[in-house]
Amino acid sequence: MTVLTLSACTGQHASEELSPNDDFNYVVDQFADLQILRYKVPGFESLTLKQKQLLYHLSEAALMGRDILYDQNCKYNLAIRRTLEAIYTNYKGNRDDAEFKALETYLKRVWFSNGIHHHYGEEKFRPGFSAEFFKKCVESIDASKLPLREGETVSQLVAELSPVICTPSVLGKRTVQSGDADVIKVSANNYYEGDLSTKEVNDFYTKLKGNDTITPPSYGLNSRLVKENGKIYEKVWKVGGLYSAAIEKIVAELEKAAAFAENDAQKKIIDTLIDYYRTGDLKTFDAYSILWVEDTRSEVDFVNGFIETYGDPLGRKASWESTVNFINKEATTRTKIVSDNAQWFEDHSPVDKRFKKETVKGVSAKVITVTMLGGDCYPATPIGINLPNADWIRRDHGSKSVTIENITEAYDKASLGNGFNEEFVWSDTERNAIKKYGFITDNLHTDLHECLGHASGKLLDGTDPDILGAYSSTLEEARADLFALYYLADPKLQELGLLADPDAYQAEYYKYMMNGLMTQLVRIEKGKNIEEAHMRNRQLIAKWVFENGQNEKVVELKKRDGKTFVVVNDYKKLRELFGKLLAEVQRIKSEGDYEAGKNLVENYGVQVDHALHAEILERYAKLNLAPYKGFVNPVMKEVKNAQGEVTDIVLDYTEGYTEQMLRYSKDYSFLPTYN
Numbered sequence: 209m210t211v212l213t214l215s216a217c218t219g220q221h222a223s224e225e226l227s228p229n230d231d232f233n234y235v236v237d238q239f240a241d242l243q244i245l246r247y248k249v250p251g252f253e254s255l256t257l258k259q260k261q262l263l264y265h266l267s268e269a270a271l272m273g274r275d276i277l278y279d280q281n282c283k284y285n286l287a288i289r290r291t292l293e294a295i296y297t298n299y300k301g302n303r304d305d306a307e308f309k310a311l312e313t314y315l316k317r318v319w320f321s322n323g324i325h326h327h328y329g330e331e332k333f334r335p336g337f338s339a340e341f342f343k344k345c346v347e348s349i350d351a352s353k354l355p356l357r358e359g360e361t362v363s364q365l366v367a368e369l370s371p372v373i374c375t376p377s378v379l380g381k382r383t384v385q386s387g388d389a390d391v392i393k394v395s396a397n398n399y400y401e402g403d404l405s406t407k408e409v410n411d412f413y414t415k416l417k418g419n420d421t422i423t424p425p426s427y428g429l430n431s432r433l434v435k436e437n438g439k440i441y442e443k444v445w446k447v448g449g450l451y452s453a454a455i456e457k458i459v460a461e462l463e464k465a466a467a468f469a470e471n472d473a474q475k476k477i478i479d480t481l482i483d484y485y486r487t488g489d490l491k492t493f494d495a496y497s498i499l500w501v502e503d504t505r506s507e508v509d510f511v512n513g514f515i516e517t518y519g520d521p522l523g524r525k526a527s528w529e530s531t532v533n534f535i536n537k538e539a540t541t542r543t544k545i546v547s548d549n550a551q552w553f554e555d556h557s558p559v560d561k562r563f564k565k566e567t568v569k570g571v572s573a574k575v576i577t578v579t580m581l582g583g584d585c586y587p588a589t590p591i592g593i594n595l596p597n598a599d600w601i602r603r604d605h606g607s608k609s610v611t612i613e614n615i616t617e618a619y620d621k622a623s624l625g626n627g628f629n630e631e632f633v634w635s636d637t638e639r640n641a642i643k644k645y646g647f648i649t650d651n652l653h654t655d656l657h658e659c660l661g662h663a664s665g666k667l668l669d670g671t672d673p674d675i676l677g678a679y680s681s682t683l684e685e686a687r688a689d690l691f692a693l694y695y696l697a698d699p700k701l702q703e704l705g706l707l708a709d710p711d712a713y714q715a716e717y718y719k720y721m722m723n724g725l726m727t728q729l730v731r732i733e734k735g736k737n738i739e740e741a742h743m744r745n746r747q748l749i750a751k752w753v754f755e756n757g758q759n760e761k762v763v764e765l766k767k768r769d770g771k772t773f774v775v776v777n778d779y780k781k782l783r784e785l786f787g788k789l790l791a792e793v794q795r796i797k798s799e800g801d802y803e804a805g806k807n808l809v810e811n812y813g814v815q816v817d818h819a820l821h822a823e824i825l826e827r828y829a830k831l832n833l834a835p836y837k838g839f840v841n842p843v844m845k846e847v848k849n850a851q852g853e854v855t856d857i858v859l860d861y862t863e864g865y866t867e868q869m870l871r872y873s874k875d876y877s878f879l880p881t882y883n
């Protein structure tokens with residue numbers, strides 16, 4: 209509900225403030241549709257030793273849960289990863305063979321997606337090697353290296369995994385969020401076990417929810433729902449429950465971290481999180497979330513747990529993730545201005561008064577520098593986060609919002625002069641605007657989206673927060689994006705000193721429309737429609753304003769030399785349309801108008817114009833770029849003196865992608881192959 213990811217075109221612009229002569233090696237690897245980058249951690253050296261040690265142990269905890277996400281994404285993921293790694297490290301045949309190369313690429317993609325399905329498109333990626341080749345590879349290596357179940361033979365392993373890898377129809381899609389089929393039955397992920405239907409799941413949780421509508425725990429958040437012999441029950445992810453072996457390791461690192469807490473409030477946060485991991489009690493998770501959101505004093509901060517629910521078609525069960533970070537004080541001056549004025553923005557938004565918050569509580573915003581990414585934040589990572597997700601905690605205690613600037617900076621630096629804007633942007637006017645204002649308006653968009661957008665508005669009394677079901681993620685992202693877009697053009701930003709040029713917003717408007725109408729399609733395979741919530745949201749917004757401004761030609765699609773371009777004719781009217789759609793999306797959320805929400809998403813967010821799509825793919829292919837990016841982490845090391853005491857923590861930026869993945873699989877893998 210609350211993560212901002214990079215759009216296909218963001219990060220493609222150069223920025224004059226950034227030095228192109230930076231000799232840091234940002235680009236690490238490129239394969240399939242993916243590019244692997246490296247991020248810097250500026251300012252780490254000047255932290256205190258105690259802060260560094262805190263970051264170190266939190267960062268270790270961020271890596272301990274890696275296997276959990278693999279298993280959540282699909283029950284065969286750990287078996288496949290371990291089998292492929294065994295082949296990759298032990299294969300004695302010709303490693304230059306085309307099929308072996310394809311197997312290597314496939315394994316790199318499995319690492320990137322934490323499983324066999326595309327991290328963004330949700331579909332299973334297709335191997336460039338045959339089932340016969342897979343069989344040959346498995347049989348060629350020592351059986352003791354393979355993740356065999358007790359009593360399982362090598363041929364049984366091959367028979368089980370081969371169709372999962374090679375047959376497209378088997379477990380074809382990780383999370384299905386629309387269509388006529390039962391979304392629980394057709395999703396390949398591992399949040400539900402046994403032959404459960406959507407109705408059975410909904411009935412189970414409706415009953416559990418009971419009458420607590422004021423401060424309801426997020427039921428279902430930290431468990432797999434299982435149907436066994438007709439009985440439906442939860443397997444809770446906790447110490448002593450499902451995923452215990454990994455969670456115990458997380459807890460052990462959190463305990464070490466607690467000893468280096470900056471203050472008592474932070475120590476209590478860590479202790480409460482440990483308590484939650486031990487008990488699995490969602491009320492304790494809420495208590496932790498409240499302590500966490502109220503701590504705005506600590507410089508070091510982190511997220512570690514079952515947080516985001518994008519992977520569950522019903523938006524209830526959370527994937528495991530972690531980020532570890534410290535504040536970027538200088539850049540936080542900007543977000544502080546935004547958050548200090550949250551009430552003004554809420555009062556002046558174009559939505560109906562009945563849906564506005566009378567008092568915006570505790571929206572805190574900061575710019576952070578990450579030191580470690582884990583679980584569902586790795587290697588693909590958000591550029592902004594706003595938490596916690598529970599509506600009632602946001603209502604009563606506010607939310608914490610971050611913009612991750614060492615990540616956006618890496619995107620920016622890695623994309624200098626890659627030819628993207630030359631190909632897709634209409635003219636030099638737009639290109640120059642993007643060059644001049646792209647970086648700052650992007651970051652401001654993130655600030656406004658996270659800190660104000662998600663935090664704005666309220667539900668009418670009695671509206672069920674879960675009613676929008678499979679459409680909730682897309683609509684929530686649309687709400688936050690529209691809030692940001694609407695205010696980027698507001699003179700208030702000049703008054704607050706956030707943006708000097710009153711026309712600077714046009715750079716972001718142009719990019720948003722170009723991306724939503726055209727260029728984000730580079731991420732979609734030919735013939736497919738849009739699945740991912742953020743992408744659906746972007747097309748929903750762009751198509752809706754395009755259509756609703758068509759009579760006045762606010763935005764046009766123009767052809768030049770057989771190529772399609774987005775042309776924005778009237779930026780002022782475009783802003784009005786963003787405002788109008790914001791009012792409607794807020795109404796849908798506040799009233800819980802499922803039908804209207806469904807129509808918006810299905811009519812504007814999902815269907816792809818296949819002719820335009822084919823054209824965009826062809827133009828993009830010539831640029832030899834990768835539409836998705838992810839990151840390797842720095843290696844964090846303790847420096848010890850002769851007595852064995854830690855005297856410093858240092859970062860190393862030389863590890864490659866494959867090296868890092870193999871090291872993580874060796875040092876941070878604690879779960880059985882099947883869970």
Ligand code: ZN
Pocket residue numbers: 209210211212657662684685688
């Ligand atoms: Zn968001």
